[in-house]
Amino acid sequence: MEILRTPEERFESIPDFPWEPEYREWEGMRLAHIDEGEGEPVLLVHGEPTWGYLWRKVMGPLLDAGYRCIVPDLPGFGRSDKPVDDDWYTYDRHTAALVSLIEELDLDGLTLVCHDWGGPIGLRAASIEVPERFTRLVAMDTGLFTGYQKMSDNWNHFRDFIASHRDVRVDMPIRGGCATELSDEVVAAYEAPFPDVNYKAGIRTFPPMIPVTPEDPGAEAGQEAAKYLIADDRPSLVLWADSDPALPMDPVGKTVQMLFPKAEPLTVIENAGHFLQEDHGEQIGRIIADWLRKN
Template sequence: MEFLRTPDERFADLPGYDFKPHYLQVDDSEGGELRLHYLDEGPATADPVLLLHGEPSWSYLYRKMIPILVATGHRVIAPDLIGFGRSDKPTRGEDYSYQRHVDWMRSVLEQLDLRRITLVCQDWGGLIGLRLVAEHPERFARVVAANTMLPTGDHAPGAAFEKWQKFSQEVPVFPAGGVIKGGTVTPLPQAVVDAYDAPYPDERYKAGARQFPLLVPTRPDDPAAPANRAAWAVLANWGKPFLTAFSDSDPVTAGGDTLMQKLIPGTLGQDHTTIVGAGHFLQEDKGEELAGVVLRFIAATS
């Protein structure tokens, strides 16, 4: 599999992101390997909090939350999905599939032998993370779902997503930082917008970012639909603690929290939260508040 690797100097002196990089090698399923980047902060012996980002962000999205979680004694693992951040970037859109993304993150769980995980997932972090929860329930202690979903293609995705999908394929220059800016309520400094663009020196690096919107199951016959339906069958019996922490200003995932609360038994009795004054990328708008929600949830369910 052909891939590009973003030069390290692109990640120098990014505002608020002073973390040591760590790397794993994952199988590219074509006889080769890809380098996957992750952050690993806090005590190595503590139960892990796994922070999974989505599209088109990277672990930079969690920079406000990581120090707060670490300060209370938690180990925090924040990977960059393949195609994003400091991870390798296959150059062809067809190199990316939903299943490959799940398999690459599964490799992280296995290589680091993560157990008693608190999953915090947003956007595609949920599409991938909730699959892993369903397929490896023994590794997870609890889940925080924030502005995410697990679609099976059995329901129309909605106008906002269809507009985003069309934009992602037709825009001549895919504006990763601009997408983050457009999905937040608070104004972002240009240096922060630039940090979201840092992984992508030019359009050749953006195949994964462009492909992700096409991988969301929007039809019942989507290749990922059977696996996602199987995941829902597990989640429908998931009794471990499950918290929703959606924002009040995200047209793409609005209502997903209500659906999860209706279908997942582990949501019963939890202190579900609506974070006010936040858009789709609520970690950027209200990262400190979301970190507090996660900490209270862990404390209440430990």
């Protein structure tokens, strides 16, 4: 199996991301994660087409409040190695990679903070894989894919675009998914892990990985995770951007809220797009830190 590793110099000019990565070996590849701070652990899981850089603004308030932040780069993203073969990437493998990190670091008392594809992966880990290691759940602009979920027209257009373009542009969904204008330097940070088309299998494979019928691969795991969460009594918090073009608050956010019957009312982040961490990351970090203190 051919595996690529993004040259480190691609990350040398990344703005506002001072933390050094740690590395571990898993299934013949090197995977990266950030592990900063002390205290209760918070696991922040990114999605498509981002990497750990997405969480930098959220991390500040959490670290200041005394929490430990563990921020993995999923296989195929960020500083983690990138299998070239599209067929390598599956929902099961992404979940297994995250579970292996949790077990290798022996993390307990975890708070999950997840976004986009970090939700199906992280929520599966926190429900039907290693639920005993998690005590609190925070979800934002994400959910579980059961095959019954309805996807927006914007998302369907994005999936179709990905299917016909192997050399996926990262800048377009990043800029289009933010309510505020991003600097060229920040956009370049999201592009940094992907020097050319050969590095982009991870990006290409997430959209078609979403089950669109209850019989599709991954749907059964999503259904099992949903059943677990609906009966769960752990403290949970759901945040949603008011202007998410891919996963609109109505109906997607309100539907996802139903997965967390013990959650407080849906917390709306105003003037924010799908990548709400870019639009209002510090605010989100403060909201989570304050909620953690109370729960």
